[in-house]
Amino acid sequence: MIAATFLLAGCHAHKFKEGETLEKQSRPLQAAASYESFAVNRPEAPEAPEAFFRAARLYADLGLCARSAPLYERLLRHYPDFREREKAERGLFVCPDYFPLDRAKVWKYGDSQTGGQNATQIYSVTARGKGWMEADVSLLAGETLVQKTERRYELKDMDLFETTGPSTTLMLSYPVEAGKTWTTSEGGNRLFMRVDRTGVKVTVRGGDFDNCAKVRRAIAGMPSWIYEYYAPGVGRVLTTVAGDDFENRVTELIDYEQEKD
Numbered sequence: 001m002i003a004a005t006f007l008l009a010g011c012h013a014h015k016f017k018e019g020e021t022l023e024k025q026s027r028p029l030q031a032a033a034s035y036e037s038f039a040v041n042r043p044e045a046p047e048a049p050e051a052f053f054r055a056a057r058l059y060a061d062l063g064l065c066a067r068s069a070p071l072y073e074r075l076l077r078h079y080p081d082f083r084e085r086e087k088a089e090r091g092l093f094v095c096p097d098y099f100p101l102d103r104a105k106v107w108k109y110g111d112s113q114t115g116g117q118n119a120t121q122i123y124s125v126t127a128r129g130k131g132w133m134e135a136d137v138s139l140l141a142g143e144t145l146v147q148k149t150e151r152r153y154e155l156k157d158m159d160l161f162e163t164t165g166p167s168t169t170l171m172l173s174y175p176v177e178a179g180k181t182w183t184t185s186e187g188g189n190r191l192f193m194r195v196d197r198t199g200v201k202v203t204v205r206g207g208d209f210d211n212c213a214k215v216r217r218a219i220a221g222m223p224s225w226i227y228e229y230y231a232p233g234v235g236r237v238l239t240t241v242a243g244d245d246f247e248n249r250v251t252e253l254i255d256y257e258q259e260k261d
Contacts, residue, residue, distance in 0.1 A: 013038075016047050019054065032058035036071065049079040053088060061233035063199070063211030065095040086130060090155075094174050096232035098213055099160055101133045101153060106257040107235060108206075112249035115205050118142070121251065123151075131155040172230070176213045192218045202229050202238050206253035209237050216242075 015038035022031035035055035039048050052075040059068035072092040075082060082088065087102050107123040110116020120140045127134045132154040139147040152163040158174040169191065170184035180195045193215060200212040209231035218225035227247065229238040237253040 013042065015041075016045075016051055019051065023054075023058070028058045028062060032062070032067075039071070039074075043078070049075055049082045052079070053082065053084055056088070056091060057233075060091055060095045060097060063096045063232055068095060090131070093158070094155070096176070096211060096213075098172055098176055098230035098232060099153065099235050100233055100258070101128065101131065101155060103259045104133065104135075104235060104256075105259050106255075107253065108255045109236075109239075109251045110205070110254045112204075112252045116254050119251075120254070126150075172213075172215070176215075176230075186217075189219050192216075192220065194218075196227070200229065202231065204238055204252035204254075206237065206255055209234060212237065 015034045019031045019034035019038065022028075022034055032055045035051040035058070038045070039051035039055060042048055045051075052071050056068040056071035056075065059065075059071070069092060072088050075088050076085065076092065090102065091097065104123075105125050108116070109121040109123075111119045118141070122138045122140070123135045124138070125133055125135045132152065134150065134152045137149045137151055138145060149164060153171075154161050154163070159170055160172040160174070162169045162171050167185070167187050169186040170182060170193070173180060173182050173193075176195055176198065178195055178198050182193050184191050184193060195213055196216050197214040198211070200214050202209045202212045209229075212229045212231045215228045215230065216225050217228060224241055224243040227238075227240045227242050228236055229240075231237045234253075234256065238249065239251045240247050240249050242248070
């Protein structure tokens with residue numbers, strides 16, 4: 001029995017390295033499975049808490065919250081001193097994470113018509129703390145800086161807020177589920193927000209993104225509205241303007257950078 005246990009542990013010893021390789025190859029589902037196999041079968045290994053964390057985060061980014069939650073729970077229960085405990089707690093309750101405050105670094109958006117040749121908007125994270133981050137937002141016409149503002153993003157309970165100057169807007173309310181609605185304000189206007197769909201696939205110049213949430217931002221009395229598409233683990237990837245019988249792309253993600261785990 002003891003020999004069989006050691007043999008089984010040996011069979012799974014390579015799974016952590018396998019997960020790292022698959023992750024570098026942009027094969028997140030396979031990488032998550034390898035990390036999970038390592039963590040579950042070698043819970044006493046020094047790499048086990050990291051393996052639980054990586055598997056849970058990858059599953060969450062794929063929208064597989066039912067698979068990520070038990071791994072986050074085991075990590076938090078059995079490894080109380082894990083270095084990324086705060087991120088694991090957030091990951092357990094905010095899934096999928098459509099606006100990753102803890103790892104966002106730079107988002108670059110461009111007008112959809114020219115791919116950013118006419119206009120670009122660059123969000124550069126300047127500071128972050130527990131449940132919040134701040135960013136400088138630069139708007140460029142061609143290569144000319146037109147405007148630069150500061151924005152703050154903060155998660156309070158299960159609501160994500162964006163603050164620009166004196167205006168604070170409730171961007172997302174977790175859990176993000178199709179049909180969910182809320183009201184907020186922006187620049188003196190009352191906004192009606194609605195999650196129209198989840199599980200949407202979006203292709204933009206910055207990549208292909210699965211399991212996106214499509215969120216409507218409508219001003220009372222206006223015949224058209226804005227759709228914002230959010231990708232798990234990435235953030236906003238596409239903005240469109242829409243009405244009863246049309247939807248046109250306005251801006252889209254061109255490139256992005258994230259902090260390394």
